[in-house]
Amino acid sequence: MNELTQVLDKNGLIVAFLLVGLLTWLTDLFSKKVLKSRIPGSAIAIFLALFFGYLGGVVAGGEKGLADINLFKGLSVLGGSMFRDFAIVATAIGASFLLIRKSGLLGLISLILGIAVFFISGVALAWVMGYRDAVSLCTIGAGACTYIVGPVTGGALGASSEVIALSIGTGVVKTIAVTIFTPIFAKKIGLESPGSAMAFGGIMGTSSGVAAGLAATDPKLVPYGAVTATFYTGLGCLVCPSLFYLLISALLS
Amino acid sequence: MIQGLAILSFSFLLGMWSGELLGSWLGINANVGGVGFAMIFLLLSKEYLSKKGWWKSDLEFGIEFWNKLYIPVVIAMAASLNVKSALSSGTLAILAGIIPVFLAFWVFKILIKNLPSSHE
Numbered sequence: 001m002n003e004l005t006q007v008l009d010k011n012g013l014i015v016a017f018l019l020v021g022l023l024t025w026l027t028d029l030f031s032k033k034v035l036k037s038r039i040p041g042s043a044i045a046i047f048l049a050l051f052f053g054y055l056g057g058v059v060a061g062g063e064k065g066l067a068d069i070n071l072f073k074g075l076s077v078l079g080g081s082m083f084r085d086f087a088i089v090a091t092a093i094g095a096s097f098l099l100i101r102k103s104g105l106l107g108l109i110s111l112i113l114g115i116a117v118f119f120i121s122g123v124a125l126a127w128v129m130g131y132r133d134a135v136s137l138c139t140i141g142a143g144a145c146t147y148i149v150g151p152v153t154g155g156a157l158g159a160s161s162e163v164i165a166l167s168i169g170t171g172v173v174k175t176i177a178v179t180i181f182t183p184i185f186a187k188k189i190g191l192e193s194p195g196s197a198m199a200f201g202g203i204m205g206t207s208s209g210v211a212a213g214l215a216a217t218d219p220k221l222v223p224y225g226a227v228t229a230t231f232y233t234g235l236g237c238l239v240c241p242s243l244f245y246l247l248i249s250a251l252l253s
Numbered sequence: 254m255i256q257g258l259a260i261l262s263f264s265f266l267l268g269m270w271s272g273e274l275l276g277s278w279l280g281i282n283a284n285v286g287g288v289g290f291a292m293i294f295l296l297l298s299k300e301y302l303s304k305k306g307w308w309k310s311d312l313e314f315g316i317e318f319w320n321k322l323y324i325p326v327v328i329a330m331a332a333s334l335n336v337k338s339a340l341s342s343g344t345l346a347i348l349a350g351i352i353p354v355f356l357a358f359w360v361f362k363i364l365i366k367n368l369p370s371s372h373e
Contacts, residue, residue: 020325042324049331057337067333079330085288087326089265090319092292097300100293106368110361117360121353129345144349166346172335173350179331181354189362196365203361204354207288208334212327219324227289234276234285 012074020078023048043183043216050176088211088226095223096194103195107228110202115236118144118205119244122170134249136163140170141248142240146206147171149236156241175209182213191217194224201225205232257315260302264295 008015027048028041053065062068067076077083122144123137131137139159143150143166150167153159159167182204186192191200201210201224210229214221268291272284279285295316302308340347 016329017325020328023328024325042328045324045328046331049328050334050336053332053334054336054340056332057335063335063338065333065336072332075329076333079326079328079333083322083326084330085269085291086261086265087319087323088288089268089291089295090261090316091323092295093299093313093316093320095292095296097293097296100296106364110364113360113364114357117357118353121356122349125349125352126345129348140345140349143346144353166343169338169343169346170349172338173340173347174354175334176336177351177354181358185358189358190365191361199364199368200361203357203364208327208330211323212331215324215327222323223292227292230272230288231286234272234279238279238285 008071013077014074015071016074016078019072019075020045042219046179046212046216050179084208084211088207088222088230091219091223091226094220095227099194100198100224100227103198103224106195107198107202110199111205111228111231111235114203114205114232115145115239117203118174119236119240123248131163132252134245134252135159138240138245138248139163139167141244142236143167143170144174145171145236145240146233147175148233149240152237153240153245157245171206175206175212178204178206178209179212179216182210183216186217191221194221197221197224198228201227201229202232205229205236207233254311254315254318257312258319259315260298260312261295261316261319264298265291267291267294 024041024045027045031041031044056064056066056069056072060068064076066072067074067079119141123141125144126137126140131140135157136159138157139150139154140163142153147168148171150171151164154164154167182191190196197214200214204210204213207226207229210225211222214225268289269284269287271290272287275285299308302312
């Protein structure tokens with residue numbers, strides 16, 4: 001037994017391959033046999049993974065969900081930003097450059113619209129919950145954009161660490177919400193073509209949420225959503241601590 | 254196979270570098286659009302090599318493998334997110350994380366309706 005633990009401990013990434021493989025195998029089977037393919041197996045797998053991430057957080061109390069349990073630590077390597085971005089770039093091989101170029105303007109409009117919608121509604125909710133200073137309002141609004149824009153903005157403006165933690169929490173909730181609700185609402189909101197996926201990526205922004213949500217909806221749409229979503233965090237980091245902060249402080253005084 | 258992987262890696266690194274450069278040029282400490290640039294470099298490389306007649310299905314296999322690995326990576330990512338702290342960081346985090354998403358779904362629906370050109 002001791003030897004087995006040693007092997008599992010040394011080969012975390014390989015263990016992660018096995019775990020994810022088993023999970024998708026089971027969820028695919030469940031999707032086909034029980035749900036008659038009404039919900040794609042990958043959507044169930046992603047949702048279950050979130051649930052396991054929650055359980056992992058409860059058991060281990062760390063910051064990386066299930067990956068904080070030693071046996072599962074390879075998951076944070078496989079699901080880390082390097083592999084995530086690399087695999088997202090690889091999805092471009094199935095995309096059409098022509099379509100991307102044609103939808104460029106729509107992508108740009110959606111990016112600006114998306115950052116504004118999330119920032120403004122985030123600020124409004126923070127206001128309702130009793131925050132009144134421009135720095136906190138701005139940081140929480142930025143957190144509603146993504147969990148990277150929040151701390152970057154908070155750090156730049158000198159927000160308190162509780163507010164920064166809150167903005168990260170907000171961003172993670174957003175990622176999870178986009179992951180879960182995208183496949184549910186996709187048909188209703190007209191998310192079915194490459195062009196609309198580009199607009200979707202721009203509006204929603206969170207690369208991980210958009211990528212996971214689209215993967216659960218229709219894997220063919222992933223590259224189109226990812227190509228715009230990747231600009232969102234950068235653009236958010238640019239405008240939230242500068243232009244948006246100036247606007248908010250002007251509004252408050 | 255490995256040549257295809259090399260092309261993918263080359264595009265990836267070049268794209269990430271462009272993203273970092275754009276970020277520091279804009280004066281922010283973040284990668285701006287690195288993944289997007291990388292995807293465009295990959296598509297351009299494919300186009301260039303196909304025109305030269307050097308693109309082989311064997312090359313594509315190395316990239317296709319990573320393309321297919323994408324969903325498993327997302328599953329692993331979901332399992333290693335800090336779900337618990339996100340849910341326990343308070344009502345505001347949950348509200349500000351969910352309500353804007355619904356609002357954005359609605360904005361998206363309106364945008365798509367008014368721009369029928371995207372329905373191709």
